[in-house]
Amino acid sequence: MRFLVFLGSRILTFLMVVWIGITTAFFVPRFAPSNPVEAVLARLDSQKSFQPEQIQAMRESLMELFGLKGTLLQQYGSFLKRVLVSGDFGPSLTVYPTPVSTLVARALPWSLGLLFCSTIIAWVLGNSIGLIAGYWKDRTISRILEGTAILLYPIPYYILALALIILFAYVFPIFPFSFSAQGQPFEWAFIKSVIRGSFLPALSMVTVGLGWWVISMKALASNIMEEEYVYFARLKGVSDGGIMRGYVLRNALLPQVTMLALQLGGMFSGALLTEYLFGYPGVGTLIAQAVLGSDYNMILGTISFSIIAVAGATLIIDLAYPFLDPRIRYR
């Protein structure tokens, strides 16, 4: 019963977050000074000249496509219904008439794959290094590890991505400067080209992500090392490995899981630019293309999907939390 209350409150928070997010995404363009329909018409008109009746007909159908018919409240209602019930954002304009949902569905596995792999690698690797550095905090190697992390952490994802592109794609051309998948899915050539193309984007995300986990884990671990129960375990004759796993790691893990949930949004934003810079076929590249091509439906669609995806991942971490901490089960 208490678990149900916990589950209910978390799902409610998730729905609120999604609602606030997509409501922002809905209202922002509507209060902006520019009109997307007129922008598209102006672009079409500059390419070819049309009769006034034709333009009026196009205006009507564009209003329909963009969901701009009716009062603001009616538009908002049908937008919410379309997003939450059917996930339908209408057709893309730059790749007309492919539906936005198809394009997003095509890009989403790429993005999730890159984000999931690099987040997990960075989290596990960073926390392991931090744990070791915090456990033996006075050794020179720990200082060097922490110092390196401090120099890497503040660098934004896309700056490191650019630096890696300059170094390993242009100055020393080891990796391709832009992602391209070759061959049919699940052939060896395909897998090889995907790994080669994803290596630099993943490396840049892991390197920056790693820094924070090393720094915070080292601080947590070295604080826990001062606790009396660790001192007692040492007197009791528990091995280094046992203390590290059973006493330090177990206690330090919880704040690190909370931080993971809070950082997902930021990591997602970082991934967007990394994808764009490497020409990686994910949602980030899609958003950039949509913005540069004024593809209104696609912008709304990609942003709504990103918000739902990030909030969903946060919800999953939140729900896993009580299973990690026996003290706060079903809070």
Added chain:
Amino acid sequence: MKRKHNSRLLAGFALVSLFALLGFVVPFFSPEDPRVWNTVPRNLPASAAHLLGTTSLGQDTFWFLTWAIRNSLIIGLITAVLATVIGLVVGLTAGFRGGTIDRVLTLLMDSFIVIPSLPILILLASLMKGRASIILVAGVLVIFNWPWPARQARASALSLRERDFVHTAWFSGESPLKITMRELLPFISSWALGNLINTVLVAVATEGALAVIGVSNQAQATLGTMIFWAMQHQALLAERWLWIGSPVVAIMLLFIGLFLTQTGLSQYSATKRGR
């Protein structure tokens, strides 16, 4: 241990001071407006006359870099000050009032922290059609930067309001405003400063991200637009490393400096408190 902390703060402060000097003093000595194209010969290598060479647009890279640093720092500072002040006010209100106000404000904070900010900022920036002034950009960045300090302020307010000295001040008839200023701010000021520095970093990075995608005001010189122009003009393929490399290295050094200052400061205040 104590010496190490001070050296961290010192190194960070030295780097940040260098950038403050480059951004706010050096631009006044610029011989020409570096944003104007074709004031100097194009694509020169580094020399005594042009410290970092010149760009394909006929601008002096070094002077352009100083203007870029200045504008990026201005955006960062305005965003950081506004976001910290708003965050403190909202967070303290939520923590002290409690009840429904607290629940609504907390939900707002949590939502804004979870929502991926960059896509929405890209949307906003693209709607401003690259005409936004530096001040407006900073104002928009505040939207996604106030919740972090607010969360922290709320947590401190929750723990502080039960302390004896707050009760004493309350029962002796002090006004809530005075209690906040006199009794609470000293507790909050050290991390508020740390948060301020961190927000400068986040704001400069976000503005740069918008510029690299190409939705910011490209007529403004910022570290981000500098990268944008270099990439637009194929500085990578043409191997003009100084043009594309100098803003990249500048951002790295500036951020390392800011981060060292921030962590150095927090360690400094921790040792001062005797921990």
